[in-house]
Amino acid sequence: MTNARTLIATGGRAALLLWLAGCGGSDSGGPSVPPSGDLVVLGGGNNVPERYTSDLWVHGDYAYSGTWGFRSAQGDALKVWHLDAAGVPSLVDSIVTAGIGTVSDVEVSSDGTLLVFSGENGGNAGLYLYSLADPAHPTFIAKYLVATGLHTATFGYIGGKRYIFAAKDPGSPALMIFEIAPAAATPITLVSTVPVPANYGHHDTFVRDGIAFVCAWNTGVLIYDVGDGARGGSPASPQLISALVTGGGEVHNAWWFHNPVTGEKKYLFIGQEGKGTIGSVSSGDIHVVDVSNLASPHEVASYHLAGAGTHNFWMDEPHQVLYAAYYNGGVVALDVSGTLSGNLSTREIARTTPGGSGNTYIWGVMLANGRLYASDMLSGLWELKTP
């Protein structure tokens, strides 16, 4: 159970800068001191009672969230939310896809024109592409079925083209890379399939600057050149640079931190998805890997929250704050400024369980429009005020 997060540099820097501006980042790259304060619920919540909520994405005045498994209805729905002037979500549409059991990942292209989601567990599992010409009511463009399912799907922008990096799971796991051309006769074209060891397979992928970080559970994080030019890699022919198994394995998701304050691209944050009873308890730590030499990554720090485990990340890079979904532990904000080493427990800025005890199991978080949004498997979509 994962989602994918991508912040793309090549071809996407403009979007990044716009996003930074939206977050109030300074033109010098952002403040040098991370903020303090609490995570405060602003709105939303308890708004998807019939389904368990999965991944989320926010773009402009709209948010999109997936659904998972079976509650009183199957997780075959993509929810479309309008965000009012205060950022509070209200449901405006729901896209139900027959033949899938879970909408496992959701993402909007950096230009806001396309929506993709991945589906798994069912005969229609695969990749789904929608137009956001009307962001309140996405319209179907194309699908690419993958019998074993796609666990995650995330955009990557390389060489002026738009790609989806997807995790084929379970059964014969692989990184599948698709070229996305919505106006073409074939809007979704498979360009390469890279097998991943069936060591619980492939979960999330993070793509930035032509580098793909493939999170491959107990095989660790696999670092591929998919187009940075350094090792001849491309989406059609990814080239493995290195691999690292962080403490405890169970490598699930990643975020390569480009620190605008220091200019460093030193740290890769890894989410470890440990054992869990969904809706109740979880485990797994955040691991920090020094990737200043991509060919020789090594773990330098970690964060542990007793009784809970991490899931997906979002990074407020200008403010040097990592937001981590933490399942029953809610949402955690960590100060990731400066040099990171050892135990990061003192770096915790804030933590909240928006649905309250017994009603919180956060899947993902995303910072948008200066607010933090969280998707809670139990209590739906929340809007939070950041520290």
Added chain:
Amino acid sequence: MATIAGRGILAGTYSSREPFGGDLTQVQVVQPMLMAHAAAYDRHLRVTTTVDFEAWTIPDGELTFAAWGEGFVDRRHPHTVIHELVASGVGRLGGAQVSLSGGKGFAAFGSDDPANRLTLRYPVNHHWSQILERAVLTGGVLVGPVMAEASLFNGDEPEFPQQSPNVSRFGDSWSARLTVIPVRGLQAEASYAVVQSPEHRGGAGPTQNKWHASGRWQGPVGGHPFYVLAEWARTEEADGFFVFHSLLAEASWDLGPTRLYYQFERTERPEEERILGRPTRSRRPHLENSILGTSRWTLNTLGVGRDLLAAGGAYRLRPFVEVSYATVAKVGAGVFDPVLWYQGTEFWGMTLGVTVGLGRTAFSHLMGRYGVAEDAGYRSAQLHHH
């Protein structure tokens, strides 16, 4: 010396409650098996095998609410075609009888296979109380009333009936069993096992630590043969992150050709995500180590059967009827809600069946007991096939 025998059961089973509600009746041929034994050198060398044909008679499992394992839920999964094929060398070392057995079969752990026991309905604890269908090497020592066994085997369970054990994982798991037989008819047993990644063939899954203990007695009551077994099991997974318990007791009383029997069980099982459109199957292979919750099943099963042919013959024909009542409850937190899933928490089941056997060893075959354990098994008690 060699023997061969066969047996099977034609069973019509009714279940009052299925996933998402509704009832179901199925007529199936279950446990169709051929068993063969061969021995040489005054039984110092033995080979035993059981060939199971459930791959073809119950490819979608046997209708059995509460049963689970190997990707099946509320269905008892079919066993592998080569259920066991084990060669044993048996000898003496001083005052001890010793044996070394190897092949595919049962590890030295827990109680007898449910196919050798009273009820047709497999207990919920099958995966807590037995370890079977592995590439296994077992050493045994029998000294007077005490028997010690230890096994090395591969941790992975089968994923489908035609699959062989992953021999590349042989030796990643082990078990030990201590059995005491103080007097004929009385037996006590305690077992421990460490099983690596049983539910992920590649080995990525968590480790199970398993405990089991049982006591069994057979003797006359009111002048008629009586048998009783009580067993306890505990399995911890992922260093105790998940813990599952089981208690089971069963008894039978033979009144001439008629057998009365009863089984009580309270067992916890993990609840996993099911396949869309196939609610009696869980998703395989696993992709992570989360479950939806734990359910506790409490079952009472009452049955009566009658042999229509003379005891001791080469043929058996035993019609039987078996009735089960069960309740399910949620244990702890998690998103699995049995009320939602089953539209209720009470279950009734009934089976009308007939057991057919051909061959003198059809019902004396000691499945899962090899070398000295085979000899001790014959010493301790007779078998109690349904």
